[in-house]
Amino acid sequence: MTTSKTASNVAAPTQFLQAAEHGYAYRRFGEGSAWPLLFLQHFTGTLDNWDPAITDPLASGREIILFDNAGVGRSTGPVPPTVAGMAKHALAFLDGLGVATCDVLGFSLGGMIAQQMAQDRPSIIRRMILVGTAPRGGEDIMLLEKPSLAKYLTDANLRGYALLQKIFFAPTESSQAAGAAFIERLAQRKEDRDPRSGPAVAGAQMAAFRDWEKFTGDRFANLRNIRQPTLVVNGIHDEMIHVSNSYWLSQNLPNAVLLTYPDSGHGSLFQFHESFVRHATAFLTSDSAFAPY
Amino acid sequence: MTTSKTASNVAAPTQFLQAAEHGYAYRRFGEGSAWPLLFLQHFTGTLDNWDPAITDPLASGREIILFDNAGVGRSTGPVPPTVAGMAKHALAFLDGLGVATCDVLGFSLGGMIAQQMAQDRPSIIRRMILVGTAPRGGEDIMLLEKPSLAKYLTDANLRGYALLQKIFFAPTESSQAAGAAFIERLAQRKEDRDPRSGPAVAGAQMAAFRDWEKFTGDRFANLRNIRQPTLVVNGIHDEMIHVSNSYWLSQNLPNAVLLTYPDSGHGSLFQFHESFVRHATAFLTSDSAFAPY
Numbered sequence: 182m183t184t185s186k187t188a189s190n191v192a193a194p195t196q197f198l199q200a201a202e203h204g205y206a207y208r209r210f211g212e213g214s215a216w217p218l219l220f221l222q223h224f225t226g227t228l229d230n231w232d233p234a235i236t237d238p239l240a241s242g243r244e245i246i247l248f249d250n251a252g253v254g255r256s257t258g259p260v261p262p263t264v265a266g267m268a269k270h271a272l273a274f275l276d277g278l279g280v281a282t283c284d285v286l287g288f289s290l291g292g293m294i295a296q297q298m299a300q301d302r303p304s305i306i307r308r309m310i311l312v313g314t315a316p317r318g319g320e321d322i323m324l325l326e327k328p329s330l331a332k333y334l335t336d337a338n339l340r341g342y343a344l345l346q347k348i349f350f351a352p353t354e355s356s357q358a359a360g361a362a363f364i365e366r367l368a369q370r371k372e373d374r375d376p377r378s379g380p381a382v383a384g385a386q387m388a389a390f391r392d393w394e395k396f397t398g399d400r401f402a403n404l405r406n407i408r409q410p411t412l413v414v415n416g417i418h419d420e421m422i423h424v425s426n427s428y429w430l431s432q433n434l435p436n437a438v439l440l441t442y443p444d445s446g447h448g449s450l451f452q453f454h455e456s457f458v459r460h461a462t463a464f465l466t467s468d469s470a471f472a473p474y
Numbered sequence: 475m476t477t478s479k480t481a482s483n484v485a486a487p488t489q490f491l492q493a494a495e496h497g498y499a500y501r502r503f504g505e506g507s508a509w510p511l512l513f514l515q516h517f518t519g520t521l522d523n524w525d526p527a528i529t530d531p532l533a534s535g536r537e538i539i540l541f542d543n544a545g546v547g548r549s550t551g552p553v554p555p556t557v558a559g560m561a562k563h564a565l566a567f568l569d570g571l572g573v574a575t576c577d578v579l580g581f582s583l584g585g586m587i588a589q590q591m592a593q594d595r596p597s598i599i600r601r602m603i604l605v606g607t608a609p610r611g612g613e614d615i616m617l618l619e620k621p622s623l624a625k626y627l628t629d630a631n632l633r634g635y636a637l638l639q640k641i642f643f644a645p646t647e648s649s650q651a652a653g654a655a656f657i658e659r660l661a662q663r664k665e666d667r668d669p670r671s672g673p674a675v676a677g678a679q680m681a682a683f684r685d686w687e688k689f690t691g692d693r694f695a696n697l698r699n700i701r702q703p704t705l706v707v708n709g710i711h712d713e714m715i716h717v718s719n720s721y722w723l724s725q726n727l728p729n730a731v732l733l734t735y736p737d738s739g740h741g742s743l744f745q746f747h748e749s750f751v752r753h754a755t756a757f758l759t760s761d762s763a764f765a766p767y
Contacts (some may be wrong), residue, residue: 417724
């Protein structure tokens with residue numbers, strides 16, 4: 182267990198862990214007396230998609246653990262086609278690291294994995310931050326064929342980070358400016374970068390989204406078993422995973438505070454990174470049994 | 475303009491202001507460099523319905539101004555049957571006090587008055603906190619005949635504060651315990667209390683709610699003109715004014731953060747008073763043009 186002395190996602194070396202017959206790529210940096218914080222990443226995102234404006238301030242006070250799930254970045258494959266399969270990998274990874282309990286920040290797909298982990302092994306999560314994500318049985322989840330997204334995704338001039346700026350931020354001057362700043366921050370890391378995700382990653386993750394929309398029996402009943410204090414965060418104009426999913430989360434999780442940000446989309450945490458870090462810090466620093474912070 | 479040396483709603487003397495041919499009852503206490511904070515009260519509530527656990531900590535840092543609208547408590551009547559009429563009184567009161575700009579905390583009916591004031595005279599409000607309230611054109615606003623409310627309102631054994639505990643807090647052990655503590659705090663003030671509101675107040679205020687539900691043209695379009703940084707707060711199980719109204723507020727106000735609390739109803743700010751005061755303080759202390767704090 183090595184903690185990088187360079188407590189920044191711009192410079193922290195990528196490490197590799199062999200566990201459960203898989204090789205997992207991860208970065209671990211920061212220190213402090215608070216619980217370690219595991220970051221679970223969005224659709225096609227790698228270690229290099231974590232904004233240092235979020236990871237670095239949170240790393241002063243706690244260990245940050247960034248993690249490539251199976252088949253993503255430099256972790257060995259294949260990518261499971263279900264959230265449950267991805268949660269198994271995250272648990273195997275934490276077991277391999279020797280982390281028995283931690284806090285979790287799950288963004289988008291990562292938030293679904295966090296919910297699944299909380300159900301599969303409640304003891305492993307102390308407090309949970311769910312950003313831009315959806316409960317099982319949610320709606321309007323990653324419908325890339327929607328006109329509001331398709332117009333960017335089918336634009337041959339938009340690739341990589343430029344595309345991310347369009348689809349993660351709202352179509353306002355202020356939000357796009359925040360998106361441009363976000364992209365610049367991601368580009369600060371020059372070496373030891375993950376390979377970009379290709380169609381195989383995207384295909385399996387999209388299958389996981391379609392499966393996650395399905396539910397049987399009492400809709401959202403599974404959320405009522407998740408007792409961990411939870412902070413749900415969403416940009417109010419999120420086109421990728423509609424904010425109504427965060428309403429369902431906060432209405433059905435028994436112990437969740439909801440925070441929504443104006444003038445922002447899927448990447449609200451990156452747009453309002455200073456505010457987000459303040460809220461996340463206050464929430465994670467609390468040791469109350471109740472979510473309000 | 476007298477500021478009470480006793481910076482608490484338990485002890486601050488009630489004062490009276492003559493303005494625009496009305497006599498307005500109010501309390502003013504606290505001091506500090508932040509902007510004055512005007513409190514606008516809920517259905518049938520008087521100066522004595524403001525929880526000292528909210529008013530007193532906020533009074534260390536700023537002046538708090540509690541206000542009985544026309545016809546309520548010891549302010550002269552009649553109670554206007556529209557929110558617009560109530561907003562006129564609040565503006566006349568601030569003019570009489572000589573307050574040209576302030577922050578506003580509007581709870582329930584008071585939140586509607588705050589929105590109306592922001593439209594009628596934008597310069598008078600710097601930042602706004604809207605708790606348990608609804609936009610014009612909202613739904614499920616104070617439907618007292620709903621079974622979930624009528625079962626308490628028609629119970630002859632429940633009167634005054636005991637009724638308030640039932641309808642302002644969620645039907646869980648933890649929320650009802652918080653309600654009991656709230657009632658105890660309200661009862662701390664022994665002298666110089668307002669008379670309770672009677673049927674004339676309730677009738678005119680209910681007429682104002684029914685009018686507030688009506689809208690013409692583009693629903694919620696009026697919210698897009700309110701540029702003030704706004705913090706919207708709601709208990710997730712609010713039976714008096716459904717949380718969906720806070721969703722509409724945060725989706726249509728261009729500059730609003732939404733915060734919802736779990737395990738709570740209309741009185742979420744009183745249940746989680748320590749958290750609410752922290753958030754309100756952080757929000758009000760900010761001088762950013764943007765709502766996120």
